[in-house]
Amino acid sequence: MPAPLASALLDWYDAHARTLPWRAAPGTSAPDPYRVWLSEVMLQQTTVAAVKSYFAEFTRRWPTVTALAEAPEGEVMAAWAGLGYYARARNLLACARVVAARGGVFPDTEDGLRALPGLGAYTAAAVAAIAFGRRAVVVDANVERVVSRLFAVAEPLPGSRPAIRRHADAITPELRAGDFAQAMMDLGATICTPRSPRCLLCPLSASCAARKTGEPERFPVKAAKKPKPQRNGRAFWIARNGAVWLVRRPDKGMLGGMRALPDDGWSAKGDGSGEAPVSGSWEPGGTVAHGFTHFGLDLDLLIYRGNDWAGLGAEQGEWWPVERIDEAGLPTLFAKAARLALVSTGVEA
Template identity: 60%
Template sequence: MPVDACQALLCWYAVDKRSLPWRAGPGKAPDPYRVWLSEVMLQQTTIAHARPYFETFVHRWPTVEALAAESDGEVMAAWAGLGYYARARNLLACARIVADQLGGRFPEDEAALRRLPGIGAYTAAAVAAIAFGRRAVAVDANVERVVARLFAVEAPLPSARAAIRDHAERLTPEENAGDFVQAMMELGQTVCMPRRPDCGRCPLTPHCAGYAAGDPGAFPVKAPKAARPRREGVAYWLEHRGRVLLVRRPQKGLLGGMLALPTDGAPAEAAWREAGAVDHVFTHFALTMRLLCAETDTPAEGIWWPVERIGEAGLPTLFAKLAVRGSEWRRAA
């Protein structure tokens, strides 16, 4: 990117950037904890969805030491609904290493950051640049889109990613690394959007090969998506005196460590009745989960949660949907 284009982007960012709770205010240094937390939360998640979770986390756990000292169950419950629950497990593991082994200070360079749980190439580069001002090439989906359009990269994703990263490497300046990384992300999020890019507001339009070609929205080129496989399952809503049985899912695997309704077979002999089904889409497959409901007079040991407070259990989205069905069955029974 020519120097004047880079300067135009940074000037645009200085004027038009949004006020976000993880960004440092004027004259203030970035907080590495808040930068790291926001980057983990924003992986495959929109700002609108992640923002209230971020605000809840920093209110409850304002430092990495406070987060590290919290129980797994409390953090997983606070994460419920944000999805991709391995991020929450890695979040805690990373926080505990930083707090217990690194004196509460995040490493400043990419290589050391990547050795921490849950920090991949992109997150390491983003934290190094934004929190510590290091020159780092951070390519998320937004930056990928901006670069693919700037250079009219014709190869389809994912094979184009190496070329896009090479272009991004050449674009990244030695100075103002943190602002440049955030400016590229901001441009992709608010102007160079997936559909109907707003080229009239873009500071890079004079330098954009995609715009010059007449159809910037055609980039990045995407290969046809493979159809998601569909799976089926059964969950169980077992009540006893106004409480419903919940289980803690295994730490490893789908929705690991979260509270949920039982799914590994009926938890008791009872007169089970069908209460409908819920469809849910995960990253690699779609799931239809049927719900069977029953009451019992002889409860087994387990986590018996008050039905009237089921919204406080921190259930992941799939099971929160099923809980709505269970509550409806309860009212109709």
């Protein structure tokens, strides 16, 4: 089955490949490794639709890996705001600086790519296959679903992942490995979708074991979800003379390195202390509900009505113009809180 399956899929891909800004057309010369790597990092845990505008802005501002390597960390983090999983942005910059030190040339093997900061097994395989034409086994969520259905893998995720990888390895061709990987991604994104797969349009339907069961949607089998813990915290809106007090979060930890409103130290492991950064009069400004991967957060917003600024030193944060709050690069959670504060205070940014 592997050779005919790969051939059928590549024929389909040649006719139906999605047009994406980081992708070379099927059968053409290999794309720029920088663009492939950048897109793959951005696409982790993020949709294609959400990534397109960020990719366009990053490549406009930093058209090469060397240009990105020279960018100030604060600018890169601000440009990343809204994409989530902010450790990716820190690793992105660290990786760019390592590659720039190599003369701006990416390693062209999986092992070489794995040695770069932030590149795990999936990203290294994807860049090796797509950018350099190396035979590599590329398994993202779409590929995982396609392979699970092709072979009707009955074991629930995540325990089934080794078996899924073995099956993916068995069907990956020696030639056009990059096109094959992207074809599998496209098939999962457009045909073999989580709900209501379009089996009649699938080039692999004749070989699909899940289709033969009559219940392709049942695959991949997923273990029952554990309830997420719920955390509580506070964020503080401190404004004066048309500016709001923002802090830079520690490099390590949740939303590391990002500009944000001060908060009370909430984390994935527990609630915040509730302590405010300055003393004086506070009033409630509402609550922001936000979901992280492993927990939910209810963030109460408090608005400062006092005038004691003594505890706010330049080494701790900065006064940011309220009218330019959208340019601060706040992560989504704190952008929500800022919008709530503007509504509560009757101020227009």
